[in-house]
Amino acid sequence: MIAEVPTIAIEQVFVWNNNSVIVDEILAHRLGLVPLNVDPTLMTMKGPEDPPTDQNTIVFHIDITCERNPKAPKGSTNPAELYINHELLSSHLKWTPAGEQEEVFAGKPPAPTNPNIVLAKLRPGQQINMELHAVKGVGKDHAKFSPVATASYRLLPQIKIKKPIPPNLAEKFQKCFSPGVINIDPRTREVSVDEHNVRNDSVSREVLRHPEFQDCVELSRVRDYFLFNVESESAYPPERLLPEAIRVMRDKLAVIREAAEALREKTSSAADGDVPMADS
Structure with missing residues (x-):
């Protein structure tokens, strides 16, 4: 049941510019696996045909360019000293509020749970500029939606x-x-x-x-x-995951009970009525 506890993950990536050594598909896959701190109860599930709204989609932007550091120590070989923005980190994901999101997430702005995840390495002249859409999903559909490590x-x-x-x-x-x-x-x-x-x-x-x-x-x-x-690898603290999984299981049992009662009523109604006979 834990695999069906909903969580938030990046689902769509719109690449405006990426001239790094990592191709778009690999970078998009890495971005999708970045755990986010968004409470799933504050968002609704987005259907395949539903348009993105402030209730079902959270938008992030990345705009980073690697440059040489003019103040780098002489003779240094450390990329962190030689270059500015030599790594694309999860902290470079910047949330762009839409609609009422600024009020809804006022206490905890959406961001990666770990700001130091290395997503790509850059060198002078390389740039990454993209828009990311995060939605609500469950782990049985894709591992990136799993709230558990x-x-x-x-x-x-x-x-x-x-x-x-x-x-x-x-x-x-x-x-x-x-x-x-x-x-x-x-x-x-x-x-x-x-x-x-x-x-x-x-x-x-x-x-x-x-x-x-x-x-x-x-x-x-x-x-x-x-x-x-x-x-936990998501917005859920570990002690909350088991109750959430139990809630999912109870919801499923409620659906099964409702279907079973409807079937029983249908069978009972058919038994009380006239039984059609074949033509003689």
Whole structure:
């Protein structure tokens, strides 16, 4: 469902001038993958035949020219010192407000989430001038609309100490697990598993390599306890992505329920009516 959480990405690129070494198609592809900080709830979905409006399209412009730096240090070979605008960065995308957008996005002007993405390298005389249109979409249509960089899950580790660990081996036993997983009582030297930090264990099974701990511990996983890791690459903070995905799933279930009820009513109405007979 996360792939169907809507987000904003650059969909169309109008090139007015590009004499850099990167061809238009490759540069347009790179621009489309730049994550934007625009909240998708503030925009409407643009259909294939819909004209661009201030409610469904955000316009950016790029106008950058590389020039020699007259104040460059003598003998320098660093392009950042030799040239002005030697790189096209995501920060060069400048938002052009239209209609009511200036009021709608007053608190957070549309821009890339990371201003330091290198999109192209330029040298003196090279120029890039283009207009970019960003729209609302979902990841199942194209990866650039995916709000997630990486999403993964694992089962909760389970560590059971079957018999007491000798006090002289407490530190050695503790070092077999990730930091914070095993606690040692400073007074009694009793070893215990930290129920909160057990999720940090890397499940390296290092403890099983040592014969002195044989039959002392049982390692397993809780089969119905999932630990999800979600990294955001859009305007959504990570903690908002899962609720948004659940909302999408509920909307789909509502559509299915409505269709099923309509089908049931149709079937019921047909059953109550007269049944047509074939001509004899």
